[in-house]
Amino acid sequence: xxxxxxxxxxxxVWEVAGRLQLSSIVxxxxxxxxxxxxxxxxxxxxxxxxxxxxxxxxxxxxxxxVGIPLGILMARARSIGRILGMWVNIFVSAPIxxxxxxxxxxxxxxxxxxxxxxxxxxxxxITLDTQVGIDHADRSLVEMARSFGxxxxxxxxxxxxxxxxxxxxAGLRLGAIRGVKGVVIGQLLVAxxxxxxxxxxxxxxxxxxEFWALVIIxxxxxxxxSEAIALLERRVEYYASNR
Amino acid sequence: xSEAIVEVKGIGKTYEGGVEALxxxxxxxxxxxxxxxxxxSGCGKTTxxxxxxxxxPHDAGEVRVxxxxxxxxxxxxxxxxxxxxxxxxxxxxxxxxxGLELRGVAREERERVARRYIDEVGLKGFEERHxxxxxxxxxxxxxxxxxxxxxxxxxxxxxxxSSVDEQTRRKFQEDLLELLRHRQKTVIFVTxxxxxxxxxxxxxxxxxxxxxxxxxxxxxxxDRSRSPDEIRRDRNYLDTxxxxxxxxxxxx
Numbered sequence: 001x002x003x004x005x006x007x008x009x010x011x012x013v014w015e016v017a018g019r020l021q022l023s024s025i026v027x028x029x030x031x032x033x034x035x036x037x038x039x040x041x042x043x044x045x046x047x048x049x050x051x052x053x054x055x056x057x058x059x060x061x062x063x064x065x066v067g068i069p070l071g072i073l074m075a076r077a078r079s080i081g082r083i084l085g086m087w088v089n090i091f092v093s094a095p096i097x098x099x100x101x102x103x104x105x106x107x108x109x110x111x112x113x114x115x116x117x118x119x120x121x122x123x124x125x126i127t128l129d130t131q132v133g134i135d136h137a138d139r140s141l142v143e144m145a146r147s148f149g150x151x152x153x154x155x156x157x158x159x160x161x162x163x164x165x166x167x168x169x170a171g172l173r174l175g176a177i178r179g180v181k182g183v184v185i186g187q188l189l190v191a192x193x194x195x196x197x198x199x200x201x202x203x204x205x206x207x208x209x210e211f212w213a214l215v216i217i218x219x220x221x222x223x224x225x226s227e228a229i230a231l232l233e234r235r236v237e238y239y240a241s242n243r
Numbered sequence: 244x245s246e247a248i249v250e251v252k253g254i255g256k257t258y259e260g261g262v263e264a265l266x267x268x269x270x271x272x273x274x275x276x277x278x279x280x281x282x283x284s285g286c287g288k289t290t291x292x293x294x295x296x297x298x299x300p301h302d303a304g305e306v307r308v309x310x311x312x313x314x315x316x317x318x319x320x321x322x323x324x325x326x327x328x329x330x331x332x333x334x335x336x337x338x339x340x341x342g343l344e345l346r347g348v349a350r351e352e353r354e355r356v357a358r359r360y361i362d363e364v365g366l367k368g369f370e371e372r373h374x375x376x377x378x379x380x381x382x383x384x385x386x387x388x389x390x391x392x393x394x395x396x397x398x399x400x401x402x403x404x405s406s407v408d409e410q411t412r413r414k415f416q417e418d419l420l421e422l423l424r425h426r427q428k429t430v431i432f433v434t435x436x437x438x439x440x441x442x443x444x445x446x447x448x449x450x451x452x453x454x455x456x457x458x459x460x461x462x463x464x465x466d467r468s469r470s471p472d473e474i475r476r477d478r479n480y481l482d483t484x485x486x487x488x489x490x491x492x493x494x495x
């Protein structure tokens with residue numbers, strides 16, 4: 001309720017600022033919403049959305065497929081954890097955007113660059129959180145499983161991964177948020193595909209209503225992805241309180 | 244006494260960093276009896292129990308179960324943990340059946356067996372609850388039921404009652420004796436409570452502090468067919484407590 005009120009207030013301020021024509025880059029909020037309804041049904045937007053979602057999906061899938069096993073490996077094999085830990089920690093806080101121009105030179109200017117950007121944005125935080133989760137997994141649960149004759153696959157599938165699920169989900173949520181940034185930044189820098197192309201198009205032609213409409217749509221998408229994972233996290237919350 | 248089912252010969256253990264936990268420990272645990280490992284904190288009693296369980300590797304000596312040398316956990320031994328070690332995301336039923344689940348027993352069969360032991364430890368009606376909804380005493384009953392469900396001959400218990408309150412503890416001790424009375428289970432029990440050891444045990448192993456070695460073996464002549472209250476007022480029981488304290492006080 002408070003959140004809605006706060007939103008309403010800001011939209012009202014935005015609307016007034018837009019109508020007063022304080023700045024040419026701030027159109028009234030109502031005009032932005034109107035633009036959203038005209039932008040969304042267009043072929044151009046649909047194409048951009050499909051290509052962006054595809055890059056996001058592939059990049060995230062790769063980040064999960066690499067990040068979770070790597071995190072587990074780093075937690076279980078101390079020596080690997082020590083060797084890779086430093087690098088993961090550096091990259092998790094490094095401005096990956098700076099690498100995108102380099103990527104363009106290596107993998108070309110196109111969708112692949114965006115996929116790799118999403119991957120790089122998301123993979124390190126997923127790795128790190130998985131490692132922490134497995135590291136903090138209850139040691140006596142591991143002993144318990146071993147004492148009842150668990151094979152390694154059972155130890156991972158029935159105990160370790162479930163035990164680390166709260167941290168893994170937190171990593172996925174943060175990774176997904178970063179992944180959305182990765183799509184936008186990657187596409188902006190590549191500038192000829194997807195949502196990035198639309199952003200370029202709108203700002204070059206000074207279509208501010210459409211520009212802001214697109215910003216809001218991307219924000220909403222990132223928020224929705226994050227909330228969906230947060231919902232899952234709340235379902236497994238009792239794990240954490242139980243350790 | 245009856246034949247030894249678990250034998251420990253010349254066991255030594257030094258932890259990383261040079262702490263010597265156990266030195267030259269020789270012990271025999273008679274089949275169908277309850278033996279207690281008793282000693283002050285840091286005497287290596289839990290280490291010894293976990294070596295017998297195959298959870299911790301030893302540096303010297305050997306562990307024999309039913310005459311065969313063992314190097315890891317085995318189906319003839321089941322462990323009851325001090326901190327219960329229950330899966331927080333699983334129901335009581337699944338926790339109790341977990342040992343059988345790991346062995347690949349079909350769901351229907353393992354749940355049928357699990358329900359029987361849940362009933363026996365007095366948790367009927369709690370099958371679908373999760374560990375977070377149970378008290379400490381109830382959690383340990385789940386741990387005990389889980390160990391009974393796999394039908395191991397040897398049950399290893401690591402201070403199972405140390406994190407439950409005194410009333411629960413007494414009731415649990417009485418129930419444990421009752422549960423064991425009609426079964427041919429060998430129990431190896433770690434505790435730091437002299438009363439608990441004297442009340443429960445056929446054989447009490449007193450360990451010295453760091454490095455742990457066998458100080459004495461006491462076999463209380465307490466008639467366990469009598470009621471719990473009679474046992475606690477039994478002359479032999481009280482003498483055993485005093486006797487053990489006489490030995491242990493020099494280590495504290």
